[in-house]
Amino acid sequence: MRSASALTTTALYLRAHAIRSSAALFALALLADVTLGTRPVAFPSIRPGGSSSFPLEHEVALVIAVLVGQSFSSRMGSFEEAGAIGFQHYRTRHLLAACLLALAASAAIFGIAGHAPAAQHLRAMLGDVGIALVSGRLFGWGLSWILPACSVFPMTYLAQDTAGHHLPWDWAGRSPYDPQSWGIAVLVSTIGVVSFFRDRRFRVRTG
16 A cells, blocks of 8 residues: 555656656757767857857756756746655655756767866866755746856856866866865855755655
């Protein structure tokens, strides 16, 4: 009986969160990186000398992070906010599964495709997912794109010093083995996860 109830709850949760649509968009984003990731995207430069460019895969990682955040948008939001303990546990598992899938799939496919080192993408994904989670926590999960979109400007124009060296917060462009960039990315992702559980409506109850 409990098994049947658990299956029903799982089905309701997956349907309310449109997991199939999220999975399809996630797969399309990964496909776009494999096929178009190395294509340069030109943008105006704030320094003399015309324009600069960066690989499209930098923005694909940001899109995947946004999809992780938006996957928590639910058609049963008011019911889940009421504090149903079963759904709180499902959201915790959802967070773990979504983050692990984004990190593992991105690093694996980016590495297989022969683009920039997988470790570099893993670090970028950590930071981007953290930003998306904070955005979803502040503005609602359907608006998880707001802070990631706002991060495009500083990550594009404020990520290098006057000599052209990547600054520590440029986790997409810094050396894959740079400890400062790793520290910043892990810190941002930790803030995102903490903000997720700081929302009392979705915090798992203990005791």
